[in-house]
Amino acid sequence: MTTRHDVRGIIREAGDFVETSRHHIEPAAGRLGILTVGLGAVASTFAAGVELIRRGLAEPVGSLTQMGAIRLGGRGEERVPLVRDFVPLAGIDQLVFGAWDPVADTAYEAAVKCGVLDRLAHIEPIAAELKEIEPMPAVFDQNYVRRLDGPNVKPGASKRDLAEAVRTDIRDFKAAHACDRLVVIWCASTEIFLEPGPAHQDLDALEAAIDADDKSIPPSMLYAYAALREGVPFINGAPNLTVDVPGMVELAETAGLPIAGKDFKSGQTLVKTVLAPMLKARMLGLRGWYSTNILGNRDGEVLEDPDSFRTKEETKLGVLDHILQPGLYPQLYGDVQHQVRINYYPPRGDSKEGWDNIDIVGWLGYPMQIKVDFLCRDSILAAPLALDLVLFTDLAQRAGLKGVQEWLSFYFKSPQHALGGHPEHDLFIQQARLENTLRWLMGD
Secondary structure: OOOOEEEEEEEEEOOEEEEEEEEEEOOOOOOEEEEEEOOOHHHHHHHHHHHHHHOOOOOOOOOHHHHOEOOEOOOOOOEOOEHHHHOOOOOHHHEEEEEEOOOOOOHHHHHHHHOOOOHHHHHHHHHHHHHOOOOEOEOOOOOOOOOOOOOOEOOOOOHHHHHHHHHHHHHHHHHHOOOOEEEEEEOOOOOOOOOOOHHHOOHHHHHHHHHOOOOOOOHHHHHHHHHHHOOOOEEEOOOOOOOOOHHHHHHHHHHOOEEEEOOEOOOHHHHHHHHHHHHHHOOOEEEEEEEEEEEOOHHHHHOOOHHHHHHHHHHHHHHHHHHHOOOOOHHHHOOOEEEEEEEEOHHHOOOOEEEEEEEEEOHHHOEEEEEEEEEOOHHHHHHHHHHHHHHHHHHHHHOOOOEEOHHHHHHEOOOOOOOOOOOOOOHHHHHHHHHHHHHHHOOO
């Protein structure tokens, strides 16, 4: 298939059809390479899940692109096709995995050590395929992730050398695996807290900072920079700044590439973005929201470091203010005590527990409480998000969409947004925006 997918946007006006726009979506032909930064619990679970699903050994539960439907039409002409039948997404059989990681374990070894999947049921049947995913040496600096270390690290003498080495990796992987397109997705640990500074304000400043080995350029930015320079979209699944700075946005827009982030919305924050809209919709007051997490995997260990935790805390704390609008409703939400804690507890492994105590206020000021104990599996929730983000970002690239993809906010704790705008955190508004973007792309 070599022809373009021609999509016309049509509206009804005074009984006539009026053409409003036209989109050319390149076909999802050939192989789509997925390069994950990190090959730990999330990435190995993601890769294993895709292999199991394409063999018919498991179902893609949690994936909107694979199991979700979308409502179309009206006036008695309503249709509800599956998303994957409505938009031209790459298929599961077209996906090829590669990775970088400072630990040299293959995807098979990582999956066994992380303990997310049942070894007999979900690892051994695909052992050969997982063993083929060997991580490339990583761009890793312990100054940015203090609780981790590993020998599988690039020896580059400068940040520029490291960025160029990643660019070479991308080109070599694409050629070796005969990929037609690629997407890079950050599935690695949370870096220390960084604020936007002079080095991030435009592309020239970013380039100069890389050349100067500026400390405000962490490894995640080198991966993003290298990907975008190679014509590859970048997705940020952690709360790091990474592409959420003007210089990276400028690079993405100049290169005509989509970017998205940040921080997979997989557990406790997902619950918040459902419950908080309910409180506001019913005009119920809120006095306090205390959240604690018990987590025993590599992510939990990294977040023991206060500077890495601060990066995560920023994404978790911002949710309520944006949803509840305390400036508009000061009597209900003007004085909310919002606290978040994360505790590293090794026996828990990847089975995270998120506990919330919510103090609400009802009619005549009477207090009430909501308590939530979410016993979830961190990587099981994150893996389908990674799949959807890769497929939708690839769709965006083929449709000619560039820069920040706000319509993918549905998947992130702290959604990246256009400069001068504001993030949308309400899960239901996010879902509507995502579906409306798909409708718009297809001219429905």
